Amino acid sequence: MTPTIRAIEDADIPAVIALWHAAGVARPWNDPATDIAFARRGPHGTVLVAAIEDRVVASAMAGEDGHRGWLYYVAVDPAHQGGGLGRLMVEAGEAWLAARGVWKVQLLVRRENAGVLGFYDHLGYRDTTAVCLQKVIATE
Template sequence: MMPTFREIEDADVPAVIVLWHESGVARPWNDPATDIAFARRGPHGTVLVAEIDGRVVASAMAGEDGHRGWLYYVAVAPDQQGTGLGRRMVAAAEAWLAARGVWKVQLLVRRENAAVLGFYDHLGYRDTNSVCLQKVIAKA
C-alpha cells in the first residue's frame, strides 16, 4: 500500500506522539504536544505525516527561519523502517520547504544516534563542521 503524505491534522496528534516515542526520536525534556503546537502556530513550520490505511506511519517536522530550512522529528514506525519510507518522508519535507523558497536544509543528529548518519549521507546531507550552541531563555 502506498503512503499518503500530508500536513498533520488535530486528530493525528496522539498518533504522532506515539510514533515519536516508538521510533525513539522523543526525549523526556521536550514535550511532543508542545513542539507540535509550536510548529503549527504559523506559516513557517509544519508537521508532515505519512499515512497508510488510516495509520500514521511516519513524520517530519519542517520549519524555516528566513534563511534556512530545518528538519526535526523525522520518524518512521519500527515496522516500516527499511522500506524507503524515511527517504520519502524527508523528500516530502524538503518539497514543503522548497515550495516556500528555501534552498538549504539542515538538521541535527544526536551523537548517540550515529547509526542514522549513513541514512542522511545517502540523501546528500553533509556535516557542516559547526558547533550547535543552545541557551534556554524561557520555559515553554
C-alpha cells in the same frame, strides 16, 4: 501500500506522539505536544505525516526562518523501517521548504543516534563541521 503524505491533523496528534516515542526521537525534556503546536502555529512550520490506511506510520517536522530550513522529528514506525518511508518524509519536508523559497536544509542528529548518519549521507546531507550551541531562555 503507497502511503499518503499530508499535513498533520488534530486527530493525528496522539498517534504522532506515540510514533516519536516508538522511533526513539522523543526526549523527556521536549514535550511533543508543545513542539507540534509550535510548528503548527504559523506559516513557517509544519508537521507532515505518512499514513497507510489512515494509520500514521512516519513523520517529519519542517520549519524555516526565511534563510534556511530545518527538519526535525523524522521518524518511521519501527515496523515500517527500511522500506523507504524515511526518504519519502525527508523529500516531503524538503519539498515543503523549497515551495517557500528555502534553498538550504539542515538537521541535527543526536550523538547517540550516529547509526542514522549513513541514511542522511545517502540523501546528500553532509556534516557542516559547525558546533551547535544552545541556551534555554525563560519565555514567561
